[in-house]
Amino acid sequence: LFVFLTLLSVAWACRYSVRDTGFVDLGDEPYQLVLAGNDLGARGDVYRRIAAASLLDANIVFSAREETTMAVPTLKLVAADGRKLLIAQGDELPMEVPAATALIESVALSPLRAEIHEAALNAFAVVILIEGGPAAEVARVRSASEAAIRAVTRLLPSMPKPVDTPPKLIRVTADTAARERVTLWGLGFAPEPANEPRVAVVFGRGRRIGSPLEGPLITQTGLQERLVIIGQDCECELDREWMKGPLLPARWDADRQRLDVQRLGFDPENPMVRAEVSRIVLRGPT
Numbered sequence: 001l002f003v004f005l006t007l008l009s010v011a012w013a014c015r016y017s018v019r020d021t022g023f024v025d026l027g028d029e030p031y032q033l034v035l036a037g038n039d040l041g042a043r044g045d046v047y048r049r050i051a052a053a054s055l056l057d058a059n060i061v062f063s064a065r066e067e068t069t070m071a072v073p074t075l076k077l078v079a080a081d082g083r084k085l086l087i088a089q090g091d092e093l094p095m096e097v098p099a100a101t102a103l104i105e106s107v108a109l110s111p112l113r114a115e116i117h118e119a120a121l122n123a124f125a126v127v128i129l130i131e132g133g134p135a136a137e138v139a140r141v142r143s144a145s146e147a148a149i150r151a152v153t154r155l156l157p158s159m160p161k162p163v164d165t166p167p168k169l170i171r172v173t174a175d176t177a178a179r180e181r182v183t184l185w186g187l188g189f190a191p192e193p194a195n196e197p198r199v200a201v202v203f204g205r206g207r208r209i210g211s212p213l214e215g216p217l218i219t220q221t222g223l224q225e226r227l228v229i230i231g232q233d234c235e236c237e238l239d240r241e242w243m244k245g246p247l248l249p250a251r252w253d254a255d256r257q258r259l260d261v262q263r264l265g266f267d268p269e270n271p272m273v274r275a276e277v278s279r280i281v282l283r284g285p286t
Contacts, residue, residue: 015161015266016161016233016276016277016280017159017160017161017230017231017232017233018203018229018230018231018232018233018243019124019125019161019163019203019204019230019231020161020204020264020266020268020277021204021243021277021280021281022120022202022203022204022205022207022230022243023204023205023260023264023268024204024268024273024274024277024278025268025269025274026244026274026277026278026281026282027278028059028080028246028247029080030059030060030061030080031059031060031061031077031078031079031080031249032060032061032062032063032077032078033051033055033060033061033062033063033075033076033077033078033087033104033107034062034063034064034065034075034076034077034078035047035062035063035064035065035073035074035075035093036064036065036066036067036070036073036074036076037066037067037070037072037073037074038066038067038068038069038070038071038073039066040064040066040073042095043073043093043095044064046095046097046100047062047064047075047100047104048062048064050097050100050101050104051104054101054104054105054108055104055107055108055251056251057251057252057253057254058108058249058250058251058252059247059249059250059252060077060107060108060249062104072089072090073089073090073093074086074088074089074090074093075087075088075089075093075103077107077182077185077249079246079249080246081246083185085181085182085185085191087103087107087182088103106182107182107249108249108250108251109250109251110179110180110182110183111180112170112172112176112180112183113180113182113183113186113206113248113250115170116128116170116183116202116206116248117205117206117250117252117256119168119170120202120203120204120205120206121256121259121260121263122165122263123163123165123166123167123168124152124156124163124165124166124167124203124227124230124231125167125168125201125202125203125209125227125230126167126168126169126170126201126202126203127145127148127149127167127168127169127170127199127200127201127223127227128170128172128187128199128200128201128202129141129142129145129169129170129171129172129197129198129199130172130177130184130189130194130197130198130199130200131171131172131173131174131177131197132174132177132193132194132195132196132197132198133194133195133196133197133215137196137197137215138197141197141199141218142169142171142197144218144219144220144223145169145199145218145220145223146169147220147224148167148220148221148223148224148227149166149167149168149169149227151220151224152166152167152224152227152228152231153166153167155228155231156231159231159232160231160232160233161231161233163231167227174193177193178193182249183248186206186246186247186248186249186250187200187202187208187212187248188200188208188211188212188246189212189214194214196214196215197214197215197218198212198213198214198215198218199212199213199214199218199223200212200213201223201226201227201230202248203230205247205248205250205252206247206248206250207243207245207246207247207248208245208246208247208248209226209229209230209243209245210226210245243281244281257269
């Protein structure tokens, strides 16, 4: 019986590519949206009620904390690694329900994150190019990204679990980036404008693979290597750290989960699938 279950486990696990693991809930520690200040009173109650609905299906947990030493209340987003992003403070924190709702929902939803999720659900992976700096350098990075995508597209039919749609390049202009501070921060970048282009590669529910890249570190070879890893069998001798990159802070609702099942051929929310993929990712490279 033990041998049979072991063989069954291996056979089941070999169904999954690294890309597949990006759609499975691996139990990542959620982001914390923290409202802190002295004598929050009614503001704390209002924001708590709004967050209960606005952050539903998001990997973000709200909390309100009394901090007697703070001169003005602040709303911050905190990542599992301790990084913090100031969302609003003082008079920027509205008491009116419509305005407060819009503020909290902006933490979990944005046009760029919706575009990334849609692309990652349909395409093999997503290369996100945040434009900045000299036009010639932006053109170089764009050319390197497109070349990496073309090279990996030619390899897709020979990968363990081919995907019909090749990687997609999403270009983020400076104007768009200014409105997407949470997204940039969630990808691992400083939310402020940069004087050089930046690139992140994501897959699945918006899981980043590898570290974010900036300026001269962005090369065709480096991007191509990351994209190739996404297509590998998750049971192969890979460094499991490639599968443990952070997720974007965002909402992934029931509609997207239903599309998961249709596109992937398995249910990533199935407890057996979650347990098996978690075992593969967390056990180490051998």
